Amino acid sequence: MANDFYLYKNFSMKxxxxxxxxxxxxxxxxxxxxxxxxxxxxxxxxxxxxxFKFEKQYSEDSSVIYVGECVNxxxxxxxxxxxxxxxxxxxxxxxxxxxxYLDYLKTSFNIxxxxxxxxxxxxxxxxxxxxxxxxxxxxxxxxxxxKAWTDGKFIAVLYGxxxxxxxxxxxNVFLEGFRFPGM
Numbered sequence: 001m002a003n004d005f006y007l008y009k010n011f012s013m014k015x016x017x018x019x020x021x022x023x024x025x026x027x028x029x030x031x032x033x034x035x036x037x038x039x040x041x042x043x044x045x046x047x048x049x050x051x052f053k054f055e056k057q058y059s060e061d062s063s064v065i066y067v068g069e070c071v072n073x074x075x076x077x078x079x080x081x082x083x084x085x086x087x088x089x090x091x092x093x094x095x096x097x098x099x100x101y102l103d104y105l106k107t108s109f110n111i112x113x114x115x116x117x118x119x120x121x122x123x124x125x126x127x128x129x130x131x132x133x134x135x136x137x138x139x140x141x142x143x144x145x146x147k148a149w150t151d152g153k154f155i156a157v158l159y160g161x162x163x164x165x166x167x168x169x170x171x172n173v174f175l176e177g178f179r180f181p182g183m
Contacts, residue, residue, distance in 0.1 A: 033072075034173070039081045040066040043181030044154060046079050048174060054079075061085050074164060077174055080105070080157040087153040094152040095119070095130040101155055102148055106136070111144070113137040123149050123176075124183065133175075136161075147175035154180060 038045050040054045042064070050070035057065045063085040069078040082101070088094035099117060106114065114136050121131030129151050136144035144161040145168075156178045160171040 036179075039068070039079060040064075042066055042081055042083055042154070044081050044156065045179045046158065046174075047177030047179075048077060048079075049073075049170070050077060052079065054081075059085075073167070073170075075160050075162045075166060075171065078157075078159045078161075079178070082155040084153055084155065088150075089152060091128060091130050091150075091152065094150045094155075095132070098130065098148050098150040098155045099132060102132070102134070102146070102157065105157065109136070109144075110139040111136045112139055121147070121149075123178065123180070126151070126180075126183070128152070129180070145171050145175065147178075149178050149180075151180050156180075 033049050034047060036045050036047050037052050039052075040056055044066075046052070048070070050072040052068040052070050054066045054068040057067060059065055059082065064083040066079070066081040066083075069076055071077070084097075088097060102117070105111075115134055118133040119130075121133060123129040123131055129149055131147060131149045133145075133147045136146060138144065138161070140163070142161045142163055143166055144159055145166055146157060146159040148158070149156045158175045158178055160166055160174060
């Protein structure tokens, strides 16, 4: 009986080690192309796997918007970074505004399915930030994973989408790679 437990424990450790090694391989196999890119002259930046060219636009209220998208391994990665004309001092109010913006984007991106917003995220341990995550599907059956961030002065939406199943490990690294000015 003790021998069976030892064999099971040894097998479980080998499976865990193999899973860990595979995850690290996926992460580090892309490390050469993973780099920090400034988002226009916003002061914000993003760690990414592909070359972004950001286009500067203005919203109806004259907030500055930087938009960029690139493709890597059949996944479209995108960033929308909004420098708010009227910043929000209250983090909860900032989060509400960010969710309102995501609801607007759903119509713009022809999203037909949504898992629902997962709240309570903080960017790199900064308590004054708020983040939400969601999974979407559009009319073309593309699978989306989005993560939005706000510090009250900016709203950033990062996303990855593909017709195929997304590589969660790689997409998660990108979605966590946004940095506000001074971070």
